[in-house]
Amino acid sequence: MAILKVALMGHPVLREVAHPIPPDHVQDPEIQRLIHDMVATLVECDGAGLAAPQVHQGVRLVVVAGDEGTAPLVLVNPELTWLTDDRVRSWEGCLSVPGVRGQVERVAGVRVDALNEAGERVSYDLSGFPAVVVQHECDHLDGVLYVERCDLRTLSFMDELRRFGLASPPGDADEGSAEEDAESGSASDPGNTGAMGRQAVERLISTRSRPAERVPTPVRGTRLLRGRAVLQEN
Numbered sequence: 578m579a580i581l582k583v584a585l586m587g588h589p590v591l592r593e594v595a596h597p598i599p600p601d602h603v604q605d606p607e608i609q610r611l612i613h614d615m616v617a618t619l620v621e622c623d624g625a626g627l628a629a630p631q632v633h634q635g636v637r638l639v640v641v642a643g644d645e646g647t648a649p650l651v652l653v654n655p656e657l658t659w660l661t662d663d664r665v666r667s668w669e670g671c672l673s674v675p676g677v678r679g680q681v682e683r684v685a686g687v688r689v690d691a692l693n694e695a696g697e698r699v700s701y702d703l704s705g706f707p708a709v710v711v712q713h714e715c716d717h718l719d720g721v722l723y724v725e726r727c728d729l730r731t732l733s734f735m736d737e738l739r740r741f742g743l744a745s746p747p748g749d750a751d752e753g754s755a756e757e758d759a760e761s762g763s764a765s766d767p768g769n770t771g772a773m774g775r776q777a778v779e780r781l782i783s784t785r786s787r788p789a790e791r792v793p794t795p796v797r798g799t800r801l802l803r804g805r806a807v808l809q810e811n
């Protein structure tokens with residue numbers, strides 16, 4: 578596994594529309610290597626999610642951190658469907674826009690249909706923080722950054738938010754916490770957002786050969802989790 582360099586805002590790759598990965602290519606060595614490396618990079622950066630364009634790869638692939646001890650969620654060619662008209666307002670951050678946070682209004686519940694790392698079709702109904710993370714990451718696949726969706730009056734340097742105690746945004750993750758502050762301990766320990774450890778990476782690797790046994794829990798900030806994760810087998 579390799580830790581990949583994260584593209585920063587201003588790099589053209591972050592503005593391009595990423596290409597779908599042909600389903601019969603998901604298990605190709607180069608795609609599997611990219612998945613491994615993105616998971617490793619997500620762990621290294623202590624992020625909540627990472628999209629392939631952020632590591633200079635213009636393909637429709639995202640990884641989302643799971644709860645502690647659970648494998649990250651791998652979504653190939655994800656498609657979102659809104660499940661509600663309700664909105665949730667959350668602090669978001671992005672590994673490609675380090676040190677800054679802003680509040681974004683997102684759809685409160687979404688269904689994501691995708692392929693997993695084994696090329697199998699999966700579908701998840703998500704709400705709260707996981708729904709926000711997935712929407713943020715899928716935006717990356719269309720060349721959209723959260724800063725163009727955020728309430729610009731809230732756009733702030735992390736250090737200043739901490740300094741003035743104006744908010745309890747999360748640490749340098751690719752996502753912010755939801756308004757209720759789903760990230761564990763973020764108020765008193767803003768940098769401590771690491772819900773996924775290296776064990777999770779190992780688990781991803783070890784379970785790839787038998788994905789049917791895996792019950793993904795694409796969740797950080799379980800206080801906000803009201804969504805159901807449903808694994809659909811082919």
Ligand SMILES: [Zn+2]
Pocket residue numbers: 670671672673713717751752
């Ligand atoms: Zn991002």
